[in-house]
Amino acid sequence: xxxxxxxxxxxxxxxxxxxxxxxxxxxxxxxxxxxxxxxxxxxxxxxxxxxxxxxxxxxxxxxxxxxxxxxxxxxxxxxxxxxxxxxxxxxxxxxxxxxxxxxxxxxxxxxxxxxxxxxxxxxxxxxxxxxxxxxxxxxxxxxxxxxxxxxxxxxxxxxxxxxxxxxxxxxxxxxxxxxxxxxxxxxxxxxxxxxxxxxxxxxxxxxxxxxxxxxxxxxxxxxxxxxxxxxxxxxxxxxxxxxxxxxxxxxxxxxxxxxxxxxxxxxxxxxxxxxxxxxxxxxxxxxxxxxxxxxxxxxxxxxxxxxxxxxxxxxxxxxxxxxxxxxxxxxxxxxxxxxxxxxxxxxxxxxxxxxxxxxxxxxxxxxxxxxxxxxxxxxxxxxxxxxxxxxxxxxxxxxxxxxxxxxxxxxxxxxxxxxxxxxxxxxxxxxxxxxxxxxxxxxxxxxxxxxxxxxxxxxxxxxxxxxxxxxxxxxxxxxxxxxxxxxxxxxxxxxxxxxxxxxxxxxxxxxxxxxxxxxxxxxxxxxxxxxxxxxxxxxxxxxxxxxxxxxxxxxxxxxxxxxxxxxxxxxxxxxxxxxxxxxxxxxxxxxxxxxxxxxxxxxxxxxxxxxxxxxxxxxxxxxxxxxxxxxxxxxxxxxxxxxxxxxxxxxxxxxxxxxxxxxxxxxxxx
Numbered sequence: 001x002x003x004x005x006x007x008x009x010x011x012x013x014x015x016x017x018x019x020x021x022x023x024x025x026x027x028x029x030x031x032x033x034x035x036x037x038x039x040x041x042x043x044x045x046x047x048x049x050x051x052x053x054x055x056x057x058x059x060x061x062x063x064x065x066x067x068x069x070x071x072x073x074x075x076x077x078x079x080x081x082x083x084x085x086x087x088x089x090x091x092x093x094x095x096x097x098x099x100x101x102x103x104x105x106x107x108x109x110x111x112x113x114x115x116x117x118x119x120x121x122x123x124x125x126x127x128x129x130x131x132x133x134x135x136x137x138x139x140x141x142x143x144x145x146x147x148x149x150x151x152x153x154x155x156x157x158x159x160x161x162x163x164x165x166x167x168x169x170x171x172x173x174x175x176x177x178x179x180x181x182x183x184x185x186x187x188x189x190x191x192x193x194x195x196x197x198x199x200x201x202x203x204x205x206x207x208x209x210x211x212x213x214x215x216x217x218x219x220x221x222x223x224x225x226x227x228x229x230x231x232x233x234x235x236x237x238x239x240x241x242x243x244x245x246x247x248x249x250x251x252x253x254x255x256x257x258x259x260x261x262x263x264x265x266x267x268x269x270x271x272x273x274x275x276x277x278x279x280x281x282x283x284x285x286x287x288x289x290x291x292x293x294x295x296x297x298x299x300x301x302x303x304x305x306x307x308x309x310x311x312x313x314x315x316x317x318x319x320x321x322x323x324x325x326x327x328x329x330x331x332x333x334x335x336x337x338x339x340x341x342x343x344x345x346x347x348x349x350x351x352x353x354x355x356x357x358x359x360x361x362x363x364x365x366x367x368x369x370x371x372x373x374x375x376x377x378x379x380x381x382x383x384x385x386x387x388x389x390x391x392x393x394x395x396x397x398x399x400x401x402x403x404x405x406x407x408x409x410x411x412x413x414x415x416x417x418x419x420x421x422x423x424x425x426x427x428x429x430x431x432x433x434x435x436x437x438x439x440x441x442x443x444x445x446x447x448x449x450x451x452x453x454x455x456x457x458x459x460x461x462x463x464x465x466x467x468x469x470x471x472x473x474x475x476x477x478x479x480x481x482x483x484x485x486x487x488x489x490x491x492x493x494x495x496x497x498x499x500x501x502x503x504x505x506x507x508x509x510x511x512x513x514x515x516x517x518x519x520x521x522x523x524x525x526x527x528x529x530x531x532x533x534x535x536x537x538x539x540x541x542x543x544x545x546x547x548x549x550x551x552x553x554x555x556x557x558x559x560x561x562x563x564x565x566x567x568x569x570x571x572x573x574x575x576x577x578x579x580x581x582x583x584x585x586x587x588x589x590x591x592x593x594x595x596x597x598x599x600x601x602x603x604x605x606x607x608x609x610x611x612x613x614x615x616x617x618x619x620x621x622x623x624x625x626x627x628x629x630x631x632x633x634x635x636x637x638x639x640x641x642x643x644x645x646x647x648x649x650x651x652x653x654x655x656x657x658x659x660x661x662x663x664x665x666x667x668x669x670x
Contacts, residue, residue, distance in 0.1 A: 002027050003066055003181050003209055004049060009058035011044055018044055022058070022235050024228065026181065030209040033220045033242070036230035038484050038512040042213045043073070043185055045230070049211070050183055069179035073186045075170035077158050083169050084154045087140045090176045094136055097128045108643040118639045125626060125646075134653075136176075141661070143172045146198035148191060148398070164190030175202060184212040188219055192397045193535055215513055217242050218537035233304075242538075256342040260305050267293065267336055271329075278329060287326075294327040297335050305342070350466035351491060351518060355500035355528035360424035361388050363501055363529045364409065368418035371405050371557075377416055378404060379550050381557040386546075388423075391530040393540040393564065394557075396550030402533045403433060405557075406503050409531070422501075429499025433506040433533070435486045437493070440479035444469055444489060447478060451496045467492045483510035491519070500528040508536045540564045604663055611660045615653055622649050 002025040010020040018041040026032065026049075034042050047053040049060060050068050062068075079086060088095065104121040108114055132139070144154060147168045158166060167190050174182060182203075188196045200222045203210055214220055220227075220242035227238040227245040236252075238245040270293050277286040299308050299316050308316060316322070327335070364386040372378035378401030386392050394402050407413040408420065410430060422428075430437070438447060448460050455463070464474045467488045481489065487510045494502070502523075508516045520542050523530065534540055540547075541564040549558045549567075560567045625646045 001063070003030075003063045005061045006049065007059050007061075009045075009048065009060065010056045011041065011048060011053075012056045019230065019235070024235065024237070026209055026211055028209060029207075030211070030226060031203070031224045032209075032211045032226045032228060033224040034211065034213045034228045034230060035220075035245075035513050037514055038482075040230045040232065042230055046070070046183055046185055046211070046213065063180075066181060067177075067179040068181045068183060069174035069177055071167070071171050071174055071182075071184045071187055073167075073189065074163060075167040077166045077170055079158055082155045082157055083144070083149065083161065084140065086158060086169055087144065087173055087176055090173055091136045094128065094131060094133045097124060097131075097133060101125060101128060105643070105647050108640060108647075111640065114640045114643065118643055121643065122626065129626070138657075139176060140172075143175055146195065146202070147172055148195040168195075171199075178207065180208045182206065182208060182210045182212075184210070184214075186213055186215065188214055188216045188535075191535075193395055193537065194397060196535070196537075215508070215511065215516065216536065216538070217513065217516065218541065221538070253342065256305070260341045263300075263305055264339070267296065271333055271336060275329060275333075290329065290332065291326045293336075294325075294332055295322050297327070297332060297339070298322050300339055301335070305339075351495055351522040353495055353502075353522050353526045353528075354498065355427075355526070356498040357425060357427065357500060359388055359426050359500045359529065362386075363388055363390075363423045363426065364420070364531070365423075366418060366420040369420055370416040370418055371401050371408055372416050373404075373413070374416070377555065379552075379555045379557055381405070381418075384548070384557075384559065386529060386531065388529055389527070390545045391532060391543045392546040392548050393532045393534065393544035394548045394550070395534075395540070397552050400550040400552045402550065403505055406430070406505055406531065406533060409503060426501050427497065427499045428501045428503060429494050429497040430503045431490055431494050431505055431507050433509065435490050438478045438486060438490060440477065442478055444474045444476060444478070447489060447493060448496070451493050464492060484512065484515075487511055488515070502526070502528060502530045502532075504530060505533045506535065507532075508534065508539055537564055608660060608663055611656050611663070615656050615660070618649050618653050618656070622646065622653070625649070 004026040006022060006024045009022040011018045012020075022045070034045065036042055044053065048055050050070050051060070051062070052070070077086065101121065101124060104117050104124070107117045108121070110117075128134075141154075145151070149165075149168065149172075153161070153165070158169065161169060171184075171187060187199065191199065196216065196219060200219060203223045210223070212224070222241070224241055225239070227240070227242065229236045229238065229245070229249070238248045240248070270289055274286045274290050274293065277283065278290070280286075296308070299322060302322075303316070362385065364384065366381055366384040369381040369384065370377055370379075371381055394405060396402055404413055408415055409422070410428070439450075442450070444464055445457065445460050448455065448463065452460075461474050464470075469485075469488070478486065478489070487507070491507070504523075507519060511519065516536070516539070520539055523539075523543055530543065532540065532543060544564055545562075547560040547562070547564060547567040549560065550556075551558050560570070625642055628642055
């Protein structure tokens with residue numbers, strides 16, 4: 001059964017058609033990604049599907065009782081309460097039940113009312129437990145922690161949170177509310193890699209349907225099993241994840257070009273026959289072919305090659321407005337020559353990155369390096385080495401010091417201690433995440449002239465057109481550009497630097513998926529060395545030969561030699577090993593002493609295990625009492641004793657949960 005069905009949907013703003021003729025459906029338990037170039041109308045379509053905007057024509061049918069949770073790119077949370085209270089709004093009914101249970105517990109002490117109260121208490125308690133009444137606060141903590149919030153953020157007012165944090169707060173509330181259909185517009189924008197991986201696991205196991213827009217290709221590979229591709233020609237569907245979509249899309253493009261070439265060859269032969277025989281002995285046959293060719297050309301002009309194939313003429317006539325007028329030979333030839341091939345390949349950036357000279361074999365080397373600011377060390381990098389043609393990807397949580405590390409290499413920030421040396425014959429190109437090298441007051445042309453002063457204006461305009469800036473756009477001020485446009489301009493400048501060492505800080509931020517694909521292809525062919533800071537795991541996996549991970553709790557950079565997939569596989573194996581075979585006190589530990597848990601840490605973990613066992617035992621007792629209360633004994637004293645035992649066990653569980661949470665959040669040191 002479909003949760004949502006769309007029929008012949010169109011949307012226009014004035015004379016501009018955003019999309020038209022869309023028909024689609026969202027089945028139960030769907031995992032769908034909506035992809036396409038920036039500005040193609042993805043957000044507009046989402047808003048129409050959920051009822052926030054109206055279509056120009058067509059209809060949207062939503063299943064009766066359908067609940068929808070919508071995450072826009074920027075959340076508008078204006079309430080005065082805290083982050084924790086925002087999440088609690090999802091559980092108002094449970095909180096009301098909780099208050100009623102407390103009232104009934106107090107009423108149990110009255111012997112005259114005990115039996116009646118216990119019957120009501122047992123029914124209410126069973127429903128409360130079934131709906132997650134004893135776990136909802138734990139779910140809130142898990143969700144907020146999973147999305148990257150620190151425990152100190154839980155009770156901060158929403159107005160104190162940044163825009164990105166407020167968007168994460170809304171995402172947390174939506175996940176806790178468990179709607180039938182979750183509609184997410186760029187949900188990974190404000191998440192670091194750890195939070196994105198947590199969200200992936202959550203959405204994979206989501207009980208309802210998910211429809212999302214995301215530029216994170218690795219995320220799409222993990223989460224979705226259907227792709228909707230929007231283009232100016234309509235919407236196409238693909239089965240499978242992002243990688244499957246790439247393969248299917250390529251196969252469709254190739255098939256359409258084959259159809260185009262074969263049909264053009266056939267039509268050219270028809271035209272050649274007509275031209276040779278229109279005035280000869282076979283003039284009637286030629287005129288008949290001319291009438292058919294006229295109609296075929298009109299149909300292709302109206303519907304396209306692919307739509308005309310394998311359809312009867314009655315079907316084509318119903319879909320296209322075909323005139324009864326027969327064209328002349330010259331007209332049909334002109335219009336036949338004007339027929340274009342498939343137009344569904346999106347406009348791409350035309351990037352050309354060349355290293356004009358070869359660097360030395362050792363590009364970067366450090367010894368005893370400490371990164372940070374005076375009084376605020378961020379991490380130790382130890383002894384690093386990056387060789388020519390390698391790509392090291394620097395990963396770690398937001399705020400861990402990745403950008404500071406790049407600025408240290410650029411000598412914009414001095415290391416706190418140790419040494420960092422760059423190799424010989426280096427020309428460094430830097431792509432800044434915030435694009436601070438762009439002057440807001442300059443035009444696009446002036447920005448290019450700043451790095452290529454000898455380039456003529458006509459050449460500058462042609463060069464900017466390769467980065468999708470055309471016409472009068474080249475004279476716009478940088479201040480008026482969107483994030484994606486700034487990114488494209490920064491890439492245009494980078495390509496003119498002839499660098500053989502690229503320092504790239506989030507180069508795919510704000511780029512749509514087609515542009516990301518082009519950039520990835522260009523970087524994979526770059527004959528130089530790269531140091532890449534990115535949350536784009538798809539890009540990292542395609543390029544990186546080393547992973548440099550900033551371990552924020554340990555405040556050190558850990559080097560892994562290999563691709564991101566190999567790194568991730570090792571991480572998962574270590575987690576599995578740790579969960580299945582905890583390290584015993586007498587087992588030999590081959591790690592350095594600094595990595596071994598302290599005595600206090602071991603005591604803490606032991607106590608956590610004890611608490612979990614005690615809670616499990618108490619919950620078992622609680623379940624036994626609940627069963628007795630469902631059919632309470634006739635003796636009021638026994639009923640009262642059961643009620644008192646129940647309340648006592650609840651209080652003990654609550655105290656243990658508080659102790660467990662406090663121990664879990666401790667940062668234990670020797």
